[in-house]
Amino acid sequence: MERTFIAIKPDGVQRGLISEIITRFERKGFKLVGIKIMVPSNGFAQKHYHGLKERPFFNGLCNFLSSGPVVAMVWEGEGVIRYGRKLIGTDPQKSEPGTIRGDLAVVLGRNVIHGSDGPETAKDEISLWFKPEELV
Numbered sequence: 001m002e003r004t005f006i007a008i009k010p011d012g013v014q015r016g017l018i019s020e021i022i023t024r025f026e027r028k029g030f031k032l033v034g035i036k037i038m039v040p041s042n043g044f045a046q047k048h049y050h051g052l053k054e055r056p057f058f059n060g061l062c063n064f065l066s067s068g069p070v071v072a073m074v075w076e077g078e079g080v081i082r083y084g085r086k087l088i089g090t091d092p093q094k095s096e097p098g099t100i101r102g103d104l105a106v107v108l109g110r111n112v113i114h115g116s117d118g119p120e121t122a123k124d125e126i127s128l129w130f131k132p133e134e135l136v
Ligand code: ATP
Pocket: 052, 057, 061, 090, 091, 108, 109, 110, 111, 113, 114, 115, 116, 117
């Protein structure tokens, strides 16, 4: 069954949005198959965002991701990669109300949540953040 990697970023954890975000994925009908809370090191954040290495905001982004606790999760279900991105929204300023970023975020750099953007990144991100035995 299809799986995706979802992370509640340090701003989302700090603002008390963990249960709010999990509820939205659960209510939709997706299945939580892995979850942990951790403070990623800067090096770990750089691995996670390696595809964005050339972007001017890369260092700031990695510093931010490693600035506090992150809730790392794997969610499973038919179409979960694509539909998970729908639940998340896009740029907080462009996201519709009803999406996580539309409802809960204002600025691009503090957008509360990450979701894998395709099957390849989902596979890579799941194996970066989780050992196989940590998933049910
Ligand atoms: P995510 O991968 O986190 O789900 P995304 O796919 O919508 O978000 P990406 O283009 O992959 O966006 O960028 C990754 C993250 O980098 C974004 O979630 C955002 O936090 C940050 N980011 C993107 N563009 C900018 C920018 N111009 N300035 C600052 N931060 C940015």
